[in-house]
Amino acid sequence: xxxxxxxxxxxxxxxxxxxxxxxxxxxLVEESSFDTDDLPDEIDQASSExxxxxxxxxxxxxxxxxxxxxxxxxxxxDGSFGICERCEEDISPKRLEARPVTTLCIRCxxxxxxxxxxxx
Numbered sequence: 001x002x003x004x005x006x007x008x009x010x011x012x013x014x015x016x017x018x019x020x021x022x023x024x025x026x027x028l029v030e031e032s033s034f035d036t037d038d039l040p041d042e043i044d045q046a047s048s049e050x051x052x053x054x055x056x057x058x059x060x061x062x063x064x065x066x067x068x069x070x071x072x073x074x075x076x077x078d079g080s081f082g083i084c085e086r087c088e089e090d091i092s093p094k095r096l097e098a099r100p101v102t103t104l105c106i107r108c109x110x111x112x113x114x115x116x117x118x119x120x
Contacts, residue, residue: 001082007009
């Protein structure tokens with residue numbers, strides 16, 4: 001992979017990371033002002049707590065994605081970005097465009113998903 005492509009992928013990853021961190025900061029500010037005493041009844045409180053729970057689950061997913069972004073940035077630095085960790089062949093540029101945090105080529109990912117489906 002050439003340096004121009006690596007710079008482009010690095011920028012994509014860094015932009016994603018920045019957007020996730022900004023979103024997390026915004027949620028932190030909004031959720032820190034949440035007070036259950038301000039809600040008039042138990043149904044409103046339950047609904048609000050459910051919504052808050054959903055937000056925190058989304059944040060957990062974003063935290064996992066941030067870890068993947070960090071690992072992808074590290075692979076760019078160590079020269080292993082864009083190489084399938086299973087078969088060690090190049091990952092297609094289309095796949096990297098769609099999912100720059102990927103570690104598997106499309107063939108290996110499909111095999112992995114087939115195995116996962118067979119286990120239930």
